Amino acid sequence: MENRGLGIILHSGSYDRIYHGFSLCLAALSLGREVKILFTYWALEYLKKNKPKSFYLEDLGQEQKEVLEKNKNKGHLIEFRELIQQIKALGGKIYVCTQSMGLLNIARNEFIDEVDKSVGLTTWFTETKEYQFILI
Amino acid sequence: MKEIILNGHKISIETTVDAVGLFCPIPVVRLKKELDKVQPKCVVELLSDDPGVLEDIPAWCHETSNKLLSLQKNEEGIFIAYVMKERI
Numbered sequence: 277m278e279n280r281g282l283g284i285i286l287h288s289g290s291y292d293r294i295y296h297g298f299s300l301c302l303a304a305l306s307l308g309r310e311v312k313i314l315f316t317y318w319a320l321e322y323l324k325k326n327k328p329k330s331f332y333l334e335d336l337g338q339e340q341k342e343v344l345e346k347n348k349n350k351g352h353l354i355e356f357r358e359l360i361q362q363i364k365a366l367g368g369k370i371y372v373c374t375q376s377m378g379l380l381n382i383a384r385n386e387f388i389d390e391v392d393k394s395v396g397l398t399t400w401f402t403e404t405k406e407y408q409f410i411l412i
Numbered sequence: 413m414k415e416i417i418l419n420g421h422k423i424s425i426e427t428t429v430d431a432v433g434l435f436c437p438i439p440v441v442r443l444k445k446e447l448d449k450v451q452p453k454c455v456v457e458l459l460s461d462d463p464g465v466l467e468d469i470p471a472w473c474h475e476t477s478n479k480l481l482s483l484q485k486n487e488e489g490i491f492i493a494y495v496m497k498e499r500i
Binding site: 302305307308350352354362365366 | 437438440444472
């Protein structure tokens with residue numbers, strides 16, 4: 277069976293969306309698929325150095341914030357930095373969007389070392405030919 | 413190395429992955445990482461309390477050509493899977 281690559285585009289900065297994006301990435305990598313994640317706009321905050329992200333949730337997530345925080349404190353949710361390291365260990369690639377960086381005044385050296393490269397959308401599509409895409 | 417009797421056969425367990433308290437897809441991810449480390453024909457034990465593993469582990473083994481020897485729930489509600497590495 278064809279094992280297509282997976283391109284995940286993270287746009288939202290909401291904790292639940294980022295966490296689920298990482299989960300999708302890890303599940304696909306575990307099945308032997310190539311995965312590339314493109315961080316854009318508000319998702320970029322999660323890749324900044326020395327900046328522990330507060331527990332931000334958008335939309336309906338606000339109502340369940342307490343439940344999620346409790347489960348996080350119980351150890352049911354893994355820290356983002358560890359998830360990123362697992363993604364890298366399984367061969368996942370992490371890209372950041374140059375357009376979003378420009379619009380938000382973020383420099384390349386503000387990101388953690390796990391970021392593979394900053395790319396424009398043309399490069400992104402060139403490197404993800406035949407991939408399946410998910411926008412989160 | 414731990415040994416168990418499975419379907420009347422003695423099986424040596426190379427290592428155990430304790431993923432209790434962790435949700436999908438982490439049990440599968442941790443199982444894969446351990447299987448990557450061991451030699452072919454070695455068996456890895458997975459412990460999980462995520463009901464998702466009941467379908468995820470067989471599906472993952474099928475897709476990756478590894479062999480699921482057993483997957484059962486114990487009296488404490490923990491799912492225990494034994495997976496033999498087939499793929500090099």
